[in-house]
Amino acid sequence: EAEVAQSPRYKITEKSQAVAFWCDPISGHATLYWYRQILGQGPELLVQFQDESVVDDSQLPKDRFSAERLKGVDSTLKIQPAELGDSAMYLCASSTGAGARTDTQYFGPGTRLTVL
Amino acid sequence: AQSVTQPDIHITVSEGASLELRCNYSYGATPYLFWYVQSPGQGLQLLLKYFSGDTLVQGIKGFEAEFKRSQSSFNLRKPSVHWSDAAEYFCAVGANTGTASKLTFGTGTRLQVTL
Numbered sequence: 001e002a003e004v005a006q007s008p009r010y011k012i013t014e015k016s017q018a019v020a021f022w023c024d025p026i027s028g029h030a031t032l033y034w035y036r037q038i039l040g041q042g043p044e045l046l047v048q049f050q051d052e053s054v055v056d057d058s059q060l061p062k063d064r065f066s067a068e069r070l071k072g073v074d075s076t077l078k079i080q081p082a083e084l085g086d087s088a089m090y091l092c093a094s095s096t097g098a099g100a101r102t103d104t105q106y107f108g109p110g111t112r113l114t115v116l
Numbered sequence: 117a118q119s120v121t122q123p124d125i126h127i128t129v130s131e132g133a134s135l136e137l138r139c140n141y142s143y144g145a146t147p148y149l150f151w152y153v154q155s156p157g158q159g160l161q162l163l164l165k166y167f168s169g170d171t172l173v174q175g176i177k178g179f180e181a182e183f184k185r186s187q188s189s190f191n192l193r194k195p196s197v198h199w200s201d202a203a204e205y206f207c208a209v210g211a212n213t214g215t216a217s218k219l220t221f222g223t224g225t226r227l228q229v230t231l
Contacts (some may be wrong), residue, residue: 004159040119042206042221044161046201056218091159097219100168105215107152107160 001093002026004108006092012114021111025074025094033105034067034077035091036093043091050097082115089113118143118209122222129197130230134171137192137225139207148210148217149190152180155203163205166190177201202229 005024013019025032031053035043046065048056051072060067064083069075079086089112093105121139129135141147148167152160164175171183181192190207204224210217 006159019211020173040223042191042208043219045218048218082155102149104150104162105219106162106218109159110157112157 004092004094004106006090006108006111008111009109010112010114012116013082014082014116015084018055018078019082019113021090021113022078023075023077023092023108025092026106029094029096029098029106030072031095031103032069032075033078033093033095034075035093037089037091039088039112046077059076079113084115087113087115118147118220120207120209120222121146122205122225124209124225126226126228128228131199132196135192135194135197137205137207137227139143139192139222141190141207142188142189143209143220144213145151145212147190148212149181149183150208150210151175151190151221152193152202152206152208152221153203154206154214155183160206163192164171175179197227197229199229199231202227209212 007022019071032049034046037043044050047067051067089110091110092108095103095105121140149164151163154160163179164173166173168181204226206221206224208221209220
């Protein structure tokens with residue numbers, strides 16, 4: 001069964017450092033999502049891609065966060081500089097994007113970020 | 117804007133007992149509804165989904181959910197809980213963004229199973 005891959009699984013960094021997370025969606029999935037999940041809460045959407053284009057980044061803190069999906073396949077989420085409040089689970093999901101009425105998001109295992 | 121409420125933060129049930137997790141949603145149009153499960157330190161696994169049609173949907177691991185439009189609810193049920201069902205459960209509502217569905221999640225219900 002195809003899965004969404006993410007790396008690293010765990011990342012510990014000091015505040016003011018730069019961190020990057022990688023996601024490889026299920027093959028053929030046109031839509032890719034990055035979520036942030038703070039402990040004890042549900043995931044919140046940071047950015048949504050359709051192929052290589054950003055379709056929603058309204059909740060992305062653009063002063064420190066950036067995301068790219070250059071060839072419309074895998075994606076990188078970067079934080080620079082990291083702050084203590086960025087400690088969270090970062091989840092990547094993908095879907096076919098073939099139509100909202102049947103669209104289902106499949107999630108990767110996540111990257112647990114700890115900022116010291 | 118859409119929203120999801122999961123009223124129960126934490127539920128404890130005995131193994132073999134029945135389970136019902138509550139979910140209420142707010143959305144102006146026909147909702148797309150999902151239940152996901154998350155084990156500690158893991159990503160989210162899809163349990164079941166509702167797009168249209170039969171209001172009782174079956175999912176994996178013996179779970180089912182019933183969509184009730186009049187109550188704006190999509191409660192998750194299982195007739196007999198197993199110890200391995202202990203996890204966090206998230207209800208989500210999907211909004212139509214054209215080619216994809218934008219999910220809004222509830223805050224989750226943590227299920228503890230006692231032996």
